[in-house]
């Protein structure tokens with residue numbers, strides 16, 4: 001079956017069976033961690049709206065749908081969404097500029113991870129305050145896309161260089177296995193840490209990070225939550241941080257053909273864990289700002305028309 005012929009699968013449960021991880025963002029584990037951390041910082045009001053919008057199959061758990069946007073079926077059916085998971089930046093500049101960088105490969109403006117983050121925030125906000133928007137947009141999808149993209153923008157190589165497609169073209173070894181640098185940052189560092197330090201139990205990894213947030217990182221949490229005055233969402237500084245981290249940590253000592261082992265793993269894992277935590281805290285802060293007490297979305301939220309998702 002060719003990609004273009006892949007028809008929309010009814011029922012999210014079936015779509016979940018088609019999980020694809022890899023070069024599309026934090027892998028499944030990374031997105032789960034980010035959203036699980038976010039769940040713990042949602043206000044009562046935001047949690048109520050989130051639960052109202054989640055598909056039934058999520059059983060009230062935001063983290064259950066945070067990899068939805070990476071599903072093979074979703075990416076195939078919503079082909080237009082492929083450019084929305086990342087923003088590539090000019091090689092070796094180590095900086096990000098929305099006007100310069102946020103476009104897809106055909107040059108269409110705003111089609112990148114930061115543009116998508118603005119877009120889905122606006123959809124949810126307009127639905128909060130305008131009943132016509134409730135039926136215009138698919139708010140369940142808007143929530144799932146937003147929760148996914150806030151995670152993606154924190155993965156440093158999602159704001160990597162255009163020339164190597166955010167590390168996807170840098171082929172090397174992760175210990176003994178062949179990998180590419182992008183995949184190392186999406187998945188391998190997290191999975192190696194899970195096995196080595198957390199008994200392959202994702203919940204233990206999450207608990208450890210939650211403890212870090214309330215202890216070692218507690219002084220930073222407030223600044224992570226901040227957004228420019230009166231802004232609801234602010235993905236641009238997250239993308240700037242990411243490309244700087246890509247230059248300082250991801251690309252360093254990771255040239256094509258190299259073998260990455262303990263030295264690379266142990267020095268980069270703290271960066272990955274911090275980015276997952278920041279993503280979670282910032283996703284919660286964003287959802288809390290969108291679904292504040294003036295949001296009129298507590299009941300009768302719109303399910304919208306499938307696929308009408310990029311305003």
Ligand SMILES: [Zn+2]
Pocket residue numbers: 024025026069070085148152
């Ligand atoms: Zn993604």
